Amino acid sequence: MKLALQLAYRNLVGAGLRTWLNVGVLTFAFLMIIFLNGILDGWNHQAKTDTIAWEYGNGHLLNEKYDPYDPFSIQDGHGILSEENKENLSPILLQQGSIYPEGRMVSILLKGIEVNQKTLKIPTTNFKENASAIPAIIGVNMATSTNLKIGDQVLLRWRDKNGMFDAKNIIIVDVFKTNVPTVDHGQVWIPITHLWEMTGLENHATYFVANEKFKPKAIKQWNYVSQKELLHDLDEIISMKKSSSSILYLLLLAIALLAVFDTQVLSIFRRQKEIGTYVALGMTRSQVVGLFTIEGTMYSLFATVIGCIIGVPLFWYLSKTGMAFPTSSQDMGIAMADRIYPVYGISLILGTVALVVISATIVSFLPARKIAKLNPVEALKGKIQ
Amino acid sequence: MIRFLWKGILRDRSRSFLPIIIISIGVALTVLLSAYMQGAMTDMVDQNARFETGHMKVMTKAFAANQSQLPNDLALLEVSDLLQQLEKDFPMVDWVKRIRFGGLIDVPDQEGNTRGQGPAIGMAFDLLNPQSEEVKRLQIEKSIVSGHLPKTVKEALVGHDFAEKLNLKIGEEITYFGTTMNGSMTFQNFKISGTIRFGAAALDRGAMVVDIQAAQKMLDMQDGAGELLGFLKTGVYHHEQAAKISQAFNDKYKNDPDEFAPEMYPLKAQNNLADLLDYADMMAGILVFIFVLAMSVVLWNTGLLGGLRRYKEFGIRLALGESKPHIYWMLILEAVIIGFIGSIFGTIIGLAGAYYMQIYGIDISDYTKNSTMLMPSVIRAKITPIIFFIGFIPGVLAMVLGTMLSGIGIYKRETARLFNELI
Amino acid sequence: MKYILLLFTSLVLSWAFVTPPNAEEILKKVDLNMVTKTKIITSQMVVSGRRSTRTIVSKSYAEGNGKSFTEYLAPDREKGTKMLKLEDRLWIYSPSSDRIVQLSGHMLRQSVMGSDLSYEDMMEDRTLAEIYDAKVVGEEMLKDRKVWVLELNAIVNDVSYAKRKMWVDQTRFVPLKEELYAKSGQLLKQVTLSEVTQIGNRWYPKKMNFKDMLMSGNGTDFIVDEIQFDPKIPAHFFTKAALKK
Secondary structure (H helix, E strand, C coil), rough: CCHHHHHHHHHHHHCCHHHHHHHHHHHHHHHHHHHHHHHHHHHHHHHHHHHHHHHHCCCEEECCCCCCHHHHHCCCEEEECHHHHCEEEEEEEEEEEEEEHCCCEHHHEEECCCCCCCCCCCCHHEEEEEEEEEEEEEEHHHHEEEEECCCCCCEEECCCCCEEEEEEEEEEEEEEECCCHHHHCCEEEEEEEHHHHCCCCCEEEEEEECCCCCCCCCECEEEEEEEEHHHHHHHHHHCCCCCCHHHHHHHHHHHHHHHHHHHHHHHHHCHHHHHHHHHHHHCHHHHHHHHHHHHHHHHHHHHHHHHHHHHHHHHHHCCCCCHHHHCCEEEEEEECCCCCCCCCHHHHHHHHHHHHHHHHHHHHHHHEEEEEEEECCHHCCCCCC | HHHHHHHHHCCHHHHHHHHHHHHHHHHHHHHHHHHHHHHHHHHHHHHHHHHHCCCCCEEEHHHHHHHHHCCCEEEEEEEEHHHHHHHCCCCCCCEEEEEEEEEEEEEEECCEEEEEEEEEEEEEEECCCCCCCCHHCCCCHHHEECCCCCCCEEEEEEEEHHHHHCCCCCEEEEEEEEEECCCCCCEEEEEEEEECCCCHHHHHHHEEEHHHHHHHCCCCCCCCEEEEEECCCCCCCCCHHHHHHHHHHHHCCCCCCCCEEEEEEEEHHHHCCCHHHHHHHHHHHHHHHHHHHHHHHHHHHHHHHHCCCCCHHHHHHHHHHCCCHHHHHHHHHHHHHHHHHHHHHHHHHHHHHHHHHHHCEEHHHHCCCCCCCCCCCEEECCCCCHHHHHHHHHHHHHHHHHHHHHHHHHHCCCCCHHCCCCC | CCCHHHHHHHHHHHHHCCCCHHHHHHHHHHHHHCCEEEEEEEEEEECCCCEEEEEEEEEEEEEECEEEEEEEEEEECCCCCCEEEECCEEEEEEEECEEEEEEEEHHHEEECCCCCCCHHHHCHHHCHHEEEEEEEEEEEEEEEEEEEEEEEEEEECCCCCEEEEEEEEEECCCCCEEEEEECCCHHHHHHEEEEEEEEECEEEEEEEEEEEEECEEEEECEEEEEEEEEHHHHHHHHCHHHCCC
């Protein structure tokens, strides 16, 4: 075995350019697989981190009467959480309302949020008090669909806790750009203190967003939904996307293996004399097959080494600086970022290495089997069979 | 001269057979992968197309302005005439009617009183018409958790979670309560034919899928539809074509002041999809480029190896008195021929595969836990014009380049040395 | 004769010299015209949409403000649909589905038959005097009629409109116009009443127009074709069983 390895190594290094070409192709495929996987993982990771940063936080504590999927439950689905339970929680109060841009009615979801909250990325620090109107911030998408800009005022109509109508102008103090459409579409964010005052629902919240320090515990009339549960839908989409991208890896791998296969076929064809010599020197045929297989496999080992030399600094750099993408849509229901930070998991790298090495071995072995059928005498003569 | 090369290629299998096979495989892979990338990158867009935007969508101008509110009062009317016209003008497009509607689903108890209620997210598709592609297009059947598709206008599919929450059984009756396009109250009983899962919680709770005729009747939209969706018969979105069709259609109504005149919107102009589409195109472009590059290296390698192993032959030929440039050019010409043959074969094979993947797709729903309507579970390739020649880049260029490089050796080495390699 | 003349003069004089009467009295007089223990109304509701105008004919039986039963007579689409309101609950029966559906919460805030009225607007069962504090804020001419302008401010919390303004005919004590305001003072809806006719000893506006002032459109017309004051309505009308009959 050791001899086979040594021989294989010498043969490969001795072959010079040819070897390095093959190794180059394999390295390339190897790096590509990791790179693409990293981008996709990074993209998925981004979607998750963005959704967490903008919407989910470390989980939601929902009023038991509030059902996020039933808009009818907004009316009654809120309550007061006792002071001792409020630690590490940031309240959000939902109310329905209508705004009237350009004389048409647009139903909206009013979201009251604490001005000094730090759990979510909603730019609440930009709330500037205004004498005549309620300060409000909206997402880019909402701004586009309602044709509102920073500084614009629009009439908002809502009802207080008793159902009494009230109407006042809101002034758009900030338009934020987010990759999470579920905090943007059809929503108007205002300071929760204003919403409390407007509706008479002092200290009420529809749900609370937990920060990292939050420890879930059973609280009467409130249900805790963990971050993981909230991310369930997103996870499903991601797993779906992953299986569809696996085809890509298979095809990439196929190219690299094609290169190895090509070389193997040629080298066995070309090195018949050598094979004859090995057999004449007393190696069994299976030993020779082994030798050639190891040679083929060694391409992948070289590729791994070179891949690491190139890949480690490159990928490390990319995962730090991210890769810029042009402005992307956020209308799709899942988050997409302008800049993707690839994520490289250790399992991804090891898995890819194993995949490349194993498949390279198989591909090297297939043409090498032919050796077993060679007539050593003919082979020694170099006669083509 | 070429004939001589042909003979060489045909007779010396080692010179031709293997490289051609390798190039064919490589080119086929390139073509397939490129088509696949074009398809995979746009699968989200396709998903949008199937559900919401079509490749083109016709709405009234007023409907378009308030689309998010499902303003069925502003829907298209006299749709049959419009459809006929559309089919005549644009035979390359498959046109379908869609209605989306809101309202309440009310579940009765034994006495017929309200037992449970929930908001309804209604969707009406052309389900019963046997010529309709809608069931296939929307992968409805795969998303059905229990039961079957509605077989009559009196049946409906409801969201699986809603059915579970209210403990609804297949065959039970529910009542849809909502407003017609005129604003009247409307009630319609439906028998639950099955439950469906979309993969989005809101829809799994409130979805209600009925046949288009049922919706038209219950919403007073006789011969009306909220939207007409057009799907290019190739199955794949091509923006230029869709834009052209839309333009041609809209030109006819350019001077129509009626706010209920129809207007066509290509996919790219809807739901902010332009960005996503450009993004997908760019992503696909990058990946195809990378792939072509990788394939080029492989085939360059093939060309190089092919040249290297023939040094002894060159030696003989030089000894026989051929000039070095002549051998070199012959070699390159040969590479061009081999490259072309391989690329043509490869492109044909790759295109066949891509075509299959465009029409039938690869169904990966078996590999994922829950197949749902909102997630594309069939991967489709997309044949774009570039697919037809992309394979020639690695197939011919790379091959020739590799051969040129290895052929330089002919000049470098002495005739004697080349000849020597014969032994 | 002399007495009669004297009486007449004194009446006229007293009329002319009355300082603006107390708003409560005006409202009471309005109630005398408008409110009955029971009533049966056949009416048309004209809803003007962006595309078409629909006329919905219905017959309503009401007892006080708390109970009402409405049957829709036309158009065909609506025919046979019945609506029962008992205090704060509302049921709708549809003949086509033979179902009784209860509307609650959020649904009550939806528009009725596409009109500018919500179910909730129809559900208010307290008299104005019970929920508003009224005061006379002026006198005006409105459509050639002398009117008192009343301002009503809510004294309870659970009303839709914090403030109303009402223009009441000075001689007939029928409101001719009403404006409904949000808490902040923003005008939300306007009701215009016209075709005031004498029915028995009451004056009654046979046409009302409801308009949502925040939206464009012509609003909804409500036209009374026939009205009976204080008829006897059997109790079974106000039961769910009546819906299915």
